[in-house]
Amino acid sequence: MVRGRSERWFDVMVYAVLLFAALVAVVPLMFVVSMSLTPYGEVLRNGGYVFIPNSVTFDAYQYLLERTKLPRSFGVSAFVTVVGTSLSLMLTMLMAYPLSRRKLKGRSLILLLILFTMLFNGGLIPTYLLVQKVGLLNTVWAMLIPNAVSAFNLLIMKSFFESLPEEIFEAAKIDGAKEWRILTTIVAPLSVPSLVTIGLFYMVQYWNLYFQAVLYVQDAALYPLQVVVRNILMMNQSMDDINVDVTLPTVTLQMAAVVVASLPMIMVYPFIQKYFIKGMLIGAIKG
Amino acid sequence: MTKKLKMLQTACSILLAVSLLAACSGNATPGGSGSSPPPAATEKPREVIDIEMVMNSWGTLPPETGDFVVNKLKEELDINLKIVSETELMDKLNVRAAGNNLPDLMMFSSANDYRDYASRGLLADLTPHLGKLAQVKEFLGQGGFDKTTVNGKVYGVAKEPTLRTFSYWIRQDWLNNLGLPMPTTLDEFNDVLVAFTKNDPDGNKKNDTYGMTGIFTGLHAFTPIMTTFGAAPTYQIRNGEIVNFYSDPQLKEVLAYVQKLADEKVLDPELATNSGKMPLDKAFQGMAGVVYTTWADMVKDDKVKVWKTANPDAEWVIVPPFKDHAYGEAVDYVDAGGSSGYVALSKAAGSNEEKLSRILELLNYISHGEGLNLVQFGLEGEHFILDGDKVTLTEKSGDAGFSWIYQFTGRPEQSYLAAKFPNQVSWIDQAAGLPRLTVYNGFITQLEGVNYADRDRFIEEEFLKFVYNKRDINDFDQFVASLNSMFMLEQETEHAKQILSGLGYLK
Numbered sequence: 001m002v003r004g005r006s007e008r009w010f011d012v013m014v015y016a017v018l019l020f021a022a023l024v025a026v027v028p029l030m031f032v033v034s035m036s037l038t039p040y041g042e043v044l045r046n047g048g049y050v051f052i053p054n055s056v057t058f059d060a061y062q063y064l065l066e067r068t069k070l071p072r073s074f075g076v077s078a079f080v081t082v083v084g085t086s087l088s089l090m091l092t093m094l095m096a097y098p099l100s101r102r103k104l105k106g107r108s109l110i111l112l113l114i115l116f117t118m119l120f121n122g123g124l125i126p127t128y129l130l131v132q133k134v135g136l137l138n139t140v141w142a143m144l145i146p147n148a149v150s151a152f153n154l155l156i157m158k159s160f161f162e163s164l165p166e167e168i169f170e171a172a173k174i175d176g177a178k179e180w181r182i183l184t185t186i187v188a189p190l191s192v193p194s195l196v197t198i199g200l201f202y203m204v205q206y207w208n209l210y211f212q213a214v215l216y217v218q219d220a221a222l223y224p225l226q227v228v229v230r231n232i233l234m235m236n237q238s239m240d241d242i243n244v245d246v247t248l249p250t251v252t253l254q255m256a257a258v259v260v261a262s263l264p265m266i267m268v269y270p271f272i273q274k275y276f277i278k279g280m281l282i283g284a285i286k287g
Numbered sequence: 288m289t290k291k292l293k294m295l296q297t298a299c300s301i302l303l304a305v306s307l308l309a310a311c312s313g314n315a316t317p318g319g320s321g322s323s324p325p326p327a328a329t330e331k332p333r334e335v336i337d338i339e340m341v342m343n344s345w346g347t348l349p350p351e352t353g354d355f356v357v358n359k360l361k362e363e364l365d366i367n368l369k370i371v372s373e374t375e376l377m378d379k380l381n382v383r384a385a386g387n388n389l390p391d392l393m394m395f396s397s398a399n400d401y402r403d404y405a406s407r408g409l410l411a412d413l414t415p416h417l418g419k420l421a422q423v424k425e426f427l428g429q430g431g432f433d434k435t436t437v438n439g440k441v442y443g444v445a446k447e448p449t450l451r452t453f454s455y456w457i458r459q460d461w462l463n464n465l466g467l468p469m470p471t472t473l474d475e476f477n478d479v480l481v482a483f484t485k486n487d488p489d490g491n492k493k494n495d496t497y498g499m500t501g502i503f504t505g506l507h508a509f510t511p512i513m514t515t516f517g518a519a520p521t522y523q524i525r526n527g528e529i530v531n532f533y534s535d536p537q538l539k540e541v542l543a544y545v546q547k548l549a550d551e552k553v554l555d556p557e558l559a560t561n562s563g564k565m566p567l568d569k570a571f572q573g574m575a576g577v578v579y580t581t582w583a584d585m586v587k588d589d590k591v592k593v594w595k596t597a598n599p600d601a602e603w604v605i606v607p608p609f610k611d612h613a614y615g616e617a618v619d620y621v622d623a624g625g626s627s628g629y630v631a632l633s634k635a636a637g638s639n640e641e642k643l644s645r646i647l648e649l650l651n652y653i654s655h656g657e658g659l660n661l662v663q664f665g666l667e668g669e670h671f672i673l674d675g676d677k678v679t680l681t682e683k684s685g686d687a688g689f690s691w692i693y694q695f696t697g698r699p700e701q702s703y704l705a706a707k708f709p710n711q712v713s714w715i716d717q718a719a720g721l722p723r724l725t726v727y728n729g730f731i732t733q734l735e736g737v738n739y740a741d742r743d744r745f746i747e748e749e750f751l752k753f754v755y756n757k758r759d760i761n762d763f764d765q766f767v768a769s770l771n772s773m774f775m776l777e778q779e780t781e782h783a784k785q786i787l788s789g790l791g792y793l794k
Contacts, residue, residue: 041596044572069348125385132386215382218341218371220348231346231374236564243449243627244583244704245691246345248564250593 411637443631447697624729
């Protein structure tokens with residue numbers, strides 16, 4: 001194929017734009033990683049910004065692992081993420097499936113009630129009182145149960161189930177399958193892209209859990225990662241007269257904490273990406 | 288189809304297995320305090336009482352096991368003290384108050400929050416029990432209770448204030464490079480800042496330095512200039528008269544001086560957006576030659592290491608007070624009503640007689656002798672050695688680094704710092720010995736009907752306008768008039784006058 005000059009010029013432009021977009025995304029990440037590996041004094045000598053470290057130290061990571069609550073909170077976050085995601089996915093699926101069956105009686109009322117919670121909720125203090133009275137305060141479950149099912153994700157999953165062809169269900173019924181069997185052996189395997197996408201939504205939500213933890217948990221041993229990381233980041237922002245006994249974390253330490261907190265999610269993304277793109281189109285109008 | 292299903296099944300079972308494993312490790316902790324060994328001593332008739340204390344300890348936490356302070360308190364007072372550190376302290380206390388679930392003890396960091404809780408009836412009234420707080424009173428003096436008096440009643444104890452050590456710090460090596468003497472007047476100071484900006488004090492042939500950096504909010508960076516002019520936020524007594532900072536004619540002089548600095552472009556251009564410890568980073572980088580700060584931020588061993596790495600030639604020293612003062616030498620101000628925290632009991636803890644008396648015992652215990660040493664330095668013989676009055680820390684003193692969070696009533700600051708920071712003693716003494724104006728802010732309660740957040744924003748904006756020449760400095764009287772009409776400044780001053788007269792500070 002013969003390519004004209006203007007076509008080649010066009011390609012160059014496309015690559016340039018893409019390269020620029022990639023740089024915009026990668027440079028801040030690289031900056032954070034570089035800072036976390038550079039000794040603080042070195043950072044200051046370079047005017048506070050280091051893109052390519054010329055001396056590398058893992059002191060900050062060592063400090064985080066040995067001297068802070070970070071490893072513990074990492075475990076808490078991993079637990080909350082794994083259990084929370086499985087729990088949320090299961091509950092969401094169990095609720096979305098019946099609601100996707102048009103024959104269900106009272107379907108529109110239940111949907112209305114679900115929609116209602118998206119627009120209105122009890123507010124901070126009533127929710128706190130509820131969690132307190134149920135006896136969840138200061139347990140890991142306070143971080144899992146109050147937000148186990150997201151109405152938004154539920155509706156997305158429901159509309160995905162609705163898009164499955166009705167004939168499959170009829171065929172299964174003729175072969176003698178009951179609802180439970182239809183859900184586990186037909187609907188679930190057909191819905192892997194939507195399950196993975198919504199699973200990812202939940203996973204990120206649990207990994208970034210902060211507010212519930214601060215509100216419902218007192219025991220420092222139960223703090224998830226984000227609470228501990230935020231403490232490390234915010235100390236230097238304080239205008240208060242902090243006790244002289246406190247050693248404030250350096251920028252290097254802060255950046256190392258950020259890396260530790262974001263790395264697992266960044267590592268998960270590539271594996272889920274192919275489902276993710278498919279899943280994002282769920283609910284969108286198809287041709 | 289079946290292959291996909293198998294995959295899903297495998298994935299599910301892996302998830303389940305991982306979650307079960309994690310559940311085991313995750314649940315191992317909550318019972319921590321419950322599973323600790325029961326107190327060994329059986330001859331004591333008193334049962335051990337659990338006491339919960341909520342505070343913001345800035346990330347410092349006691350070790351989960353082997354906390355010698357907790358063990359010692361259990362031994363001596365039969366209490367099991369648990370510290371809970373909250374970064375969002377007031378948010379957390381507010382929801383807990385709504386849930387009728389306040390902790391036994393809490394440490395407020397601001398007087399206004401403490402007073403708010405006291406007047407809402409959430410705190411235990413300690414007035415009838417003051418007689419039982421003899422050691423606390425001996426340690427803090429009557430002031431420890433004066434500062435916590437709300438509507439005639441005492442609801443808590445005001446922690447001993449920390450030592451005020453702010454002042455200007457300057458790059459001595461830059462002064463030497465430019466052949467300048469240490470500035471002794473405001474005019475000389477101005478000249479030094481100009482020279483630091485324009486004459487390449489670091490000799491790198493680049494125009495990359497500024498005279499001064501700092502934080503603009505509340506004119507924080509300019510405090511030594513302010514106090515040299517005799518102004519200080521917010522309430523001081525000058526020649527027997529109460530003076531409010533914002534209506535003080537001296538403030539106009541301060542703003543005029545700072546405006547000149549801004550005109551000469553000797554200030555860090557990001558001054559208005561700096562926050563927290565950013566100015567220190569800039570100073571350490573060698574971007575500015577003057578910064579208003581404390582010895583703890585400048586000469587603690589780890590800090591010196593940092594700025595020596597960044598600039599091996601750097602030499603930071605304290606700027607002595609300027610001679611051309613209006614009302615006496617001063618590099619800073621100190622609050623006579625200040626406190627580094629307000630310790631209070633919840634109403635529920637106060638109505639439980641046994642708990643109340645143990646808490647009072649606790650406050651007494653940590654305010655004198657053995658208990659005070661325990662929360663300052665750790666265990667005698669292990670973390671420190673006592674020779675008469677002199678405390679020497681041992682090699683293991685690092686293990687007691689967290690003990691300061693138990694200093695609910697504070698500590699004798701200067702002797703504490705001398706023992707903890709032997710390398711910095713001369714700096715601490717020098718910084719603490721500098722002259723300071725006295726203000727009385729800690730005693731002054733807020734007026735009802737004034738939105739202080741709005742007021743602070745208004746003041747901040749107007750200060751910025753004055754300093755960066757967006758508003759004529761001769762408008763200062765109009766600025767004061769706006770404060771009077773919008774935020775009841777005159778009433779507030781009158782209110783402050785009454786409080787200070789009542790306390791005997793004003794005749």
